[in-house]
Amino acid sequence: xxxxxxxxxxxxxxxxxxxxxxxxxxxxxxxxxxxxxxxxxxxxxxxxxxxxxxxxxxxxxxxxxxxxxxxxxxxxxxxxxxxxxxxxxxxxxxxxxxxxxxxxxxxxxxxxxxxxxxxxxxxxxxxxxxxxxxxxxxxxxxxxxxxxxxxxxxxxxxxxxxxxxxxxxxxxxxxxxxxxxxxxxxxxxxxxxxxxxxxxxxxxxxxxxxxxxxxxxxxxxxxxxxxxxxxxxxxxxxxxxxxxxxxxxxxxxxxxxxxxxxxxxxxxxxxxxxxxxxxxxxxxxxxxxxxxxxxxxxxxxxxxxxxxx
Amino acid sequence: xxxxxxxxxxxxxxxxxxxxxxxxxxxxxxxxxxxxxxxxxxxxxxxxxxxxxxxxxxxxxxxxxxxxxxxxxxxxxxxxxxxxxxxxxxxxxxxxxxxxxxxxxxxxxxxxxxxxxxxxxxxxxxxxxxxxxxxxxxxxxxxxxxxxxxxxxxxxxxxxxxxxxxxxxxxxxxxxxxxxxxxxxxxxxxxxxxxxxxxxxxxxxxxxxxxxxxxxxxxxxxxxxxxxxxxxxxxxxxxxxxxxxxxxxxxxxxxxxxxxxxxxxxxxxxxxxxxxxxxxxxxxxxxxxxxxxxxxxxxxxxxxxxxxxxxxxxxxxxxxxxxxxxxxxxxxxxxxxxxxxxxxxxxxxxxxxxxxxxxxxxxxxxxxxxxxxxxxxxxxxxxxxxxxxxxxxxxxxxxxxxxxxxxxxxxxxxxxxxxxxxxxxxxxxxxxxxxxxxxxxxxxxxxxxxxxxxxxxxxxxxxxxxxxxxxxxxxxxxxxxxxxxxxxxxxxxxxxxxxxxxxxxxxxxxxxxxxxxxxxxxxxxxxxxxxxxxxxxxxxxxxxxxxxxxxx
Numbered sequence: 001x002x003x004x005x006x007x008x009x010x011x012x013x014x015x016x017x018x019x020x021x022x023x024x025x026x027x028x029x030x031x032x033x034x035x036x037x038x039x040x041x042x043x044x045x046x047x048x049x050x051x052x053x054x055x056x057x058x059x060x061x062x063x064x065x066x067x068x069x070x071x072x073x074x075x076x077x078x079x080x081x082x083x084x085x086x087x088x089x090x091x092x093x094x095x096x097x098x099x100x101x102x103x104x105x106x107x108x109x110x111x112x113x114x115x116x117x118x119x120x121x122x123x124x125x126x127x128x129x130x131x132x133x134x135x136x137x138x139x140x141x142x143x144x145x146x147x148x149x150x151x152x153x154x155x156x157x158x159x160x161x162x163x164x165x166x167x168x169x170x171x172x173x174x175x176x177x178x179x180x181x182x183x184x185x186x187x188x189x190x191x192x193x194x195x196x197x198x199x200x201x202x203x204x205x206x207x208x209x210x211x212x213x214x215x216x217x218x219x220x221x222x223x224x225x226x227x228x229x230x231x232x233x234x235x236x237x238x239x240x241x242x243x244x245x246x247x248x249x250x251x252x253x254x255x256x257x258x259x260x261x262x263x264x265x266x267x268x269x270x271x272x273x274x275x276x277x278x279x280x281x282x283x284x285x286x287x288x289x290x291x292x293x294x295x296x297x298x299x300x301x302x303x304x305x306x307x308x309x
Numbered sequence: 310x311x312x313x314x315x316x317x318x319x320x321x322x323x324x325x326x327x328x329x330x331x332x333x334x335x336x337x338x339x340x341x342x343x344x345x346x347x348x349x350x351x352x353x354x355x356x357x358x359x360x361x362x363x364x365x366x367x368x369x370x371x372x373x374x375x376x377x378x379x380x381x382x383x384x385x386x387x388x389x390x391x392x393x394x395x396x397x398x399x400x401x402x403x404x405x406x407x408x409x410x411x412x413x414x415x416x417x418x419x420x421x422x423x424x425x426x427x428x429x430x431x432x433x434x435x436x437x438x439x440x441x442x443x444x445x446x447x448x449x450x451x452x453x454x455x456x457x458x459x460x461x462x463x464x465x466x467x468x469x470x471x472x473x474x475x476x477x478x479x480x481x482x483x484x485x486x487x488x489x490x491x492x493x494x495x496x497x498x499x500x501x502x503x504x505x506x507x508x509x510x511x512x513x514x515x516x517x518x519x520x521x522x523x524x525x526x527x528x529x530x531x532x533x534x535x536x537x538x539x540x541x542x543x544x545x546x547x548x549x550x551x552x553x554x555x556x557x558x559x560x561x562x563x564x565x566x567x568x569x570x571x572x573x574x575x576x577x578x579x580x581x582x583x584x585x586x587x588x589x590x591x592x593x594x595x596x597x598x599x600x601x602x603x604x605x606x607x608x609x610x611x612x613x614x615x616x617x618x619x620x621x622x623x624x625x626x627x628x629x630x631x632x633x634x635x636x637x638x639x640x641x642x643x644x645x646x647x648x649x650x651x652x653x654x655x656x657x658x659x660x661x662x663x664x665x666x667x668x669x670x671x672x673x674x675x676x677x678x679x680x681x682x683x684x685x686x687x688x689x690x691x692x693x694x695x696x697x698x699x700x701x702x703x704x705x706x707x708x709x710x711x712x713x714x715x716x717x718x719x720x721x722x723x724x725x726x727x728x729x730x731x732x733x734x735x736x737x738x739x740x741x742x743x744x745x746x747x748x749x750x751x752x753x754x755x756x757x758x759x760x761x762x763x764x765x766x767x768x769x770x771x772x773x774x775x776x777x778x779x780x781x782x783x784x785x786x787x788x789x790x791x792x793x794x795x796x797x798x799x800x801x802x803x804x805x806x807x808x809x810x811x812x813x814x815x816x817x818x819x820x821x822x823x824x825x826x827x828x829x830x831x832x833x834x835x836x837x838x839x840x841x842x843x844x845x846x847x848x849x850x851x852x853x854x855x856x857x858x859x860x861x
Binding site: 030031032033035036037038039040041042044045048049051052053080081082083084088089092093148151152155156159163164165166167250251252253255259263266267268 | 748
């Protein structure tokens with residue numbers, strides 16, 4: 001087990017290195033420059049400013065400097081926010097995104113699982129169709145429509161929740177619901193499909209013959225088996241949701257990282273774009289490792305071992 | 310069996326309700342949070358963060374906005390662009406117009422108690438053009454104006470040779486490269502603000518990244534701010550020399566980027582002003598609180614005469630004239646923008662500058678030089694086609710994909726196609742940065758572009774199209790135009806009447822050549838609480854002036 005984790009950590013470093021390299025060179029292909037007044041300066045004046053950013057150096061030199069900083073945990077200084085380290089921007093911004101994302105993941109997944117279970121147990125019944133409709137709506141309505149609708153109905157019309165802004169716990173409610181719809185729909189769909197499968201299998205019949213109650217059968221034998229595919233998709237989805245949604249953050253005026261990422265791209269703030277990409281990648285591979293380890297816990301038949309099979 | 314099923318459902322419902330109960334903890338505290346009646350508090354939104362408060366490095370509208378309110382330069386812009394006292398109380402200009410001597414007030418203080426002196430200006434201006442600073446606006450705003458600014462920026466002469474010096478603590482002497490009649494209005498701009506050398510150097514790299522690393526000398530101090538903040542405040546500065554004129558105790562700001570959310574917050578009474586994007590204008594234009602603020606930003610079509618080393622059909626003056634006259638601008642601004650923007654029939658915007666001595670607006674004095682006229686356009690068009698020896702022309706229309714832009718580009722292109730038979734247009738909408746790249750490379754035929762002025766003088770617009778000017782990028786060259794503008798900046802610089810005559814003439818030539826096709830002058834639409842009075846909208850520098858604003 002320890003060897004396995006060590007080896008995976010090794011792969012993680014290689015993956016991060018590749019992603020850092022790719023994003024660095026993709027950045028070089030972005031049109032424009034990080035200058036704001038570029039339409040007002042002569043070529044010569046532009047060169048003087050770019051000198052300060054180190055952008056006049058040959059690309060390999062910039063690349064080595066970037067990697068050297070990266071190894072030391074230095075993501076560079078933002079081009080847009082003068083003299084502000086990218087790490088500070090990420091730290092300031094990740095909090096709100098992670099909080100709303102975490103709430104949405106927990107609520108969405110739990111509600112989704114409940115919905116999926118109900119649908120499976122009442123297969124082809126009224127409750128099944130209801131929960132399937134909710135799940136389909138949840139996957140098909142674009143988040144900006146859903147978020148806008150929530151804002152309009154519950155904040156503007158009914159006045160139950162704040163319209164937007166950030167600071168108090170109540171500010172997180174509508175964005176959490178808006179974000180929770182995705183994990184909810186996904187969980188419901190996966191759990192329902194798997195449970196319907198599992199509940200119809202032979203060993204469930206055996207369990208029933210042994211006299212185990214339905215609740216016991218569903219929880220102990222069915223649910224655990226149905227969880228595997230869900231865990232696979234939920235992991236990466238958690239990263240997605242907790243690193244912020246540009247749309248939701250913009251609509252509810254949340255100072256999160258998703259919105260920051262998009263605005264950095266628009267102004268060619270290279271260090272911030274790369275820093276955010278790396279943060280995202282890092283979270284992603286960590287979660288994938290955790291998911292792989294979870295497989296073993298959920299289903300002991302799946303063993304994670306190093307080398308010898 | 311049935312019973313079991315229901316118990317499971319019950320368990321699931323229990324799970325759901327626990328979750329719901331867990332997230333229902335918040336209580337509504339937002340009401341009643343307002344301040345005491347006696348306190349003058351203005352609550353505003355900002356469309357983005359303030360990326361920096363370093364006056365030498367500032368480039369964006371919000372940086373200049375908050376620098377303008379928390380700092381003060383030699384002068385300040387008042388109502389209708391009138392120059393008001395700032396740190397300077399008076400100035401003398403030498404007969405040749407090259408030496409300006411400013412007398413500074415002795416009661417101006419930095420927020421740490423230090424006096425604001427002439428040395429603070431010398432330090433700040435040197436810093437702005439010093440190549441080591443890497444300022445963008447320094448060389449742009451000072452180059453060609455202050456003696457040696459460009460040479461210092463290129464590293465040709467040491468920074469000490471910049472034409473600014475402190476004769477004593479309260480006398481600032483500025484030497485200019487050319488007589489610059491609009492220098493007064495330049496000194497109101499952010500890049501020209503003073504800096505307290507001792508403080509700035511003590512902060513090092515951290516200078517101007519947060520409230521703690523800033524000093525103020527303006528009407529307000531910026532509080533609770535860091536470069537990544539989403540909320541901050543402007544608080545009345547007790548050390549400000551003119552604090553008696555400042556009525557507001559506090560202005561609060563929160564970043565809201567989504568216009569719909571902004572309007573919703575306005576409707577809920579949480580903010581006192583909200584900007585309207587064009588899709589919202591229709592819904593709110595009959596609202597009692599609806600106002601429009603005319604700006605001096607002008608939008609026009611750039612007509613590229615040389616692309617990839619070859620002449621385009623737009624090198625033909627009749628083709629250009631046809632395009633200039635073929636767009637129904639009135640309909641465009643009224644039906645598509647609908648926010649108070651007006652059709653532009655010239656380059657220099659309306660209500661921007663007055664012609665000296667005549668007390669007449671430049672636009673009115675110059676008249677309508679580029680009006681919509683379908684029939685005339687068609688005549689020029691046919692003439693042009695004949696001269697080119699073709700029956701049809703295809704052109705690429707370059708625009709960016711900002712808000713409104715796409716619809717408006719469609720409209721303009723469609724007008725051209727409809728009114729000029731045989732014209733094929735392909736629209737190419739790209740992100741803003743890419744449009745600038747294509748502009749620099751002169752890789753387009755027609756480009757939808759715009760310009761906002763940097764100082765109160767027509768030269769800020771007219772200088773764009775001198776031969777090989779840094780912004781020309783469309784192969785336009787007319788020696789007569791160049792000569793008039795050069796005269797305006799040199800031989801005529803000390804004779805305002807003649808100088809303006811030259812600039813009026815230059816604008817005429819530019820549009821007789823149909824070098825560009827003016828389209829519209831922008832207005833902003835917003836909802837503004839009737840309690841709020843006396844916010845001044847500036848044409849240059851900080852967008853708004855809150856120094857004299859009050860709530861009643």
